[in-house]
Amino acid sequence: MNRPERNDPLDALLREQNQYVEDNGFTQRVISALPRRHSQFPLSQIFLLVVTAIGSALAISQLPLESLPALNLSTLLSLNSYVLLPWVLVFSVVTSLVWATVTVAVQWEE
Amino acid sequence: MSFTDADLIARVLSREDQNAFGELVRRHQSPVRAFLARMTRGDAHLADDLAQETFLKAWQKLQTFRGDAKFSTWLFGIAINEFRSMARQKKELALEDVEEPPLEEPAAACDSHLRMDLTEALKLLNSNERAAVVLCCQNGLSHEEAAQVLDCPLGTVKTNVLRGKEKLRRRLTLAYENYESA
Numbered sequence: 001m002n003r004p005e006r007n008d009p010l011d012a013l014l015r016e017q018n019q020y021v022e023d024n025g026f027t028q029r030v031i032s033a034l035p036r037r038h039s040q041f042p043l044s045q046i047f048l049l050v051v052t053a054i055g056s057a058l059a060i061s062q063l064p065l066e067s068l069p070a071l072n073l074s075t076l077l078s079l080n081s082y083v084l085l086p087w088v089l090v091f092s093v094v095t096s097l098v099w100a101t102v103t104v105a106v107q108w109e110e
Numbered sequence: 111m112s113f114t115d116a117d118l119i120a121r122v123l124s125r126e127d128q129n130a131f132g133e134l135v136r137r138h139q140s141p142v143r144a145f146l147a148r149m150t151r152g153d154a155h156l157a158d159d160l161a162q163e164t165f166l167k168a169w170q171k172l173q174t175f176r177g178d179a180k181f182s183t184w185l186f187g188i189a190i191n192e193f194r195s196m197a198r199q200k201k202e203l204a205l206e207d208v209e210e211p212p213l214e215e216p217a218a219a220c221d222s223h224l225r226m227d228l229t230e231a232l233k234l235l236n237s238n239e240r241a242a243v244v245l246c247c248q249n250g251l252s253h254e255e256a257a258q259v260l261d262c263p264l265g266t267v268k269t270n271v272l273r274g275k276e277k278l279r280r281r282l283t284l285a286y287e288n289y290e291s292a
């Protein structure tokens with residue numbers, strides 16, 4: 001690794017000439033000219049939303065919606081898997097759909 | 111609390127934070143603009159246009175900065191590429207050797223003008239020598255870093271630094287001798 005010689009008068013003169021350039025609005029000009037960086041939104045986020053929607057639609061179509069057991073406090077507390085399992089499934093599907101929608105919306109806002 | 115360049119770059123990449131990028135520009139504008147002013151032989155307007163393009167390119171390509179070199183070194187690399195592409199378009203700034211002026215040319219030589227002489231002498235170097243001298247001797251880059259910036263072999267950088275400094279010495283010695291004999 002070669003650095004300028006410390007005792008070379010020419011190097012000293014060159015270093016001395018390397019003076020600070022005042023900003024004078026340069027940074028502001030650069031910032032106001034910044035283009036929007038290429039967003040990851042259009043492909044990946046739309047893909048996420050579409051896949052989640054398709055998955056949710058498939059899951060919902062397979063749910064025994066007509067024969068869902070009634071849900072009340074006593075059945076919840078009983079922890080009966082025959083009653084709770086279909087509801088857990090419904091809850092998972094709805095949650096994933098809401099999560100995907102919110103994620104996409106937040107990304108869009110940013 | 112002051113953020114490191116790496117912190118600011120991370121903020122730009124994760125949040126597209128223009129304030130963080132502004133801080134990076136503020137920190138590095140001086141060496142980049144000074145370097146480009148040297149490369150354009152003192153054309154401050156052209157140098158600032160190239161510097162602006164340099165930072166806009168940096169904004170767009172920031173995700174390609176791997177962090178294995180200093181951020182300033184990476185910026186110098188973009189800056190020299192901007193200069194080279196402009197030089198290709200403008201024949202008058204093409205990367206060929208500039209003829210040295212005749213030795214009998216009167217030189218405004220006195221100690222207080224030594225700086226001005228150096229500025230003028232730097233303009234006499236070809237752009238490869240000038241870039242190597244300015245990067246290594248003024249900005250303190252190692253020969254290896256300069257080779258990375260200029261995208262050329264290490265030996266070429268060393269040769270250009272030696273040749274450039276030799277030309278500067280000759281020019282400054284001549285100016286000093288003219289002053290002494292006057």
